[in-house]
């Protein structure tokens with residue numbers, strides 16, 4: 001089966017390219033290879049490569065910059081997602097699209113299920129929600145949305161790699177402690193995506209994260225403890241918990257956006273986030 005992975009240089013796309021099953025022939029494309037502004041150009045790529053499934057990982061993911069670059073965020077997260085879905089719909093092929101826990105506002109104190117109503121607090125979340133709506137509007141049962149949270153990997157722009165760099169450069173770190181979700185390894189998410197790709201009947205929406213929950217502060221402390229234990233960093237520095245308002249971001253983020261993964265666990269058993277974190281730090 002020929003699978004088009006859109007967003008070639010992103011951390012999830014890179015992981016998918018390192019983990020595909022034997023029966024999959026992946027073709028990864030970045031912004032220089034596929035023009036997402038037009039359904040027609042996406043259709044011609046589908047036809048030219050005989051694509052049976054598209055996995056769309058491309059997104060405007062910088063939550064902070066999105067607040068000022070609203071048009072860019074909506075172009076990629078809504079318009080381009082809609083164009084990809086329209087082209088897949090015309091061709092009669094399958095689509096797996098990635099989405100986010102930042103659709104939710106954090107008013108709940110228990111994990112968000114796929115039945116909970118999204119209410120995003122920032123431009124990134126709103127643009128991703130509009131992207132989901134553009135896909136769902138087509139009412140195509142071959143289309144699936146997989147929401148996840150706090151992705152990290154050995155490559156790309158992510159919290160793990162930023163923390164490891166700052167832990168070497170600085171004498172102390174201040175990290176937000178009043179936002180809770182679940183750090184998620186792109187490796188485990190990729191495994192889940194390939195499981196879903198193999199399923200004949202798919203749900204319209206899945207939630208997938210690693211097991212457990214954490215604040216950014218707890219995530220940072222674990223990164224430091226594990227990296228030091230494995231000899232990946234040479235010193236430990238004080239990590240100070242702070243509030244979101246003390247940090248002073250432009251984008252408002254939910255205080256709680258943990259996703260309920262109980263339905264997805266029947267498809268793949270999730271592992272505790274600390275276990276996956278250790279495996280990834282070990283491989284650095």
Ligand SMILES: NC(=O)c1ccc[n+]([C@@H]2O[C@H](COP(=O)([O-])OP(=O)(O)OC[C@H]3O[C@@H](n4cnc5c(N)ncnc54)[C@H](OP(=O)(O)O)[C@@H]3O)[C@@H](O)[C@H]2O)c1
Nearest residue numbers: 007008009010011012030031058059061098100148150151
């Ligand atoms: N990162 C997270 O913490 C997180 C959390 C929850 C959900 N998600 C979702 O998971 C998916 C994958 O996230 P990720 O962390 O792998 O993202 P990422 O590393 O930021 O990669 C996104 C990719 O999108 C492509 N892209 C960016 N601007 C583009 C443009 N103007 N035109 C075309 N392509 C463009 C780029 O690929 P090319 O350079 O190859 O074009 C980029 O590498 C996204 O849908 C995201 O919303 C992410």
